[in-house]
Amino acid sequence: MSPQRLFLLVLLLYIAWRLLKNLIRDQITQKAKDLRQKESEQAEGATVQDTLVEDPVCHTLIPQHQAIRLRHNGKNYYFCSDSCCDQFTGTPGGKE
Ligand SMILES: [Zn+2]
Structure with a gap:
């Protein structure tokens, strides 16, 4: 295997790793956002529900x-x- 191909392989792996990391982070932040939204909706609903x-x-x-x-x-x-x-x-x- 030539050094150039090896370099390319490492680069590809690095990019894939970065993409995966971003994807996971996005999912986690999205989940946290959903949860926070749900909580605030519940809190709001509880206080003004009967008005x-x-x-x-x-x-x-x-x-x-x-x-x-x-x-x-x-x-x-x-x-x-x-x-x-x-x-x-x-x-x-x-x-x-
Ligand atoms: Zn009306």
Whole structure:
């Protein structure tokens, strides 16, 4: 085997090793991220689970953590959907 081929082989092995290491690291960080997200979702769900808010446009009651929040004139408004939110902001004097 010529020294050149040996060098190439080592280089290939090195690249493969680097790729593998990155792959493993990415998977681990992704898992940690997923876990953290799940935990924060659970914590959020536990604290606001029972709070129902009323959509000022269609008057539907929605759990607060599922609603679309809009801050308007220093007050929080909650909507069941983007279209209700748009309707609310698109209406002049939409607040009560
Ligand atoms: Zn609505």
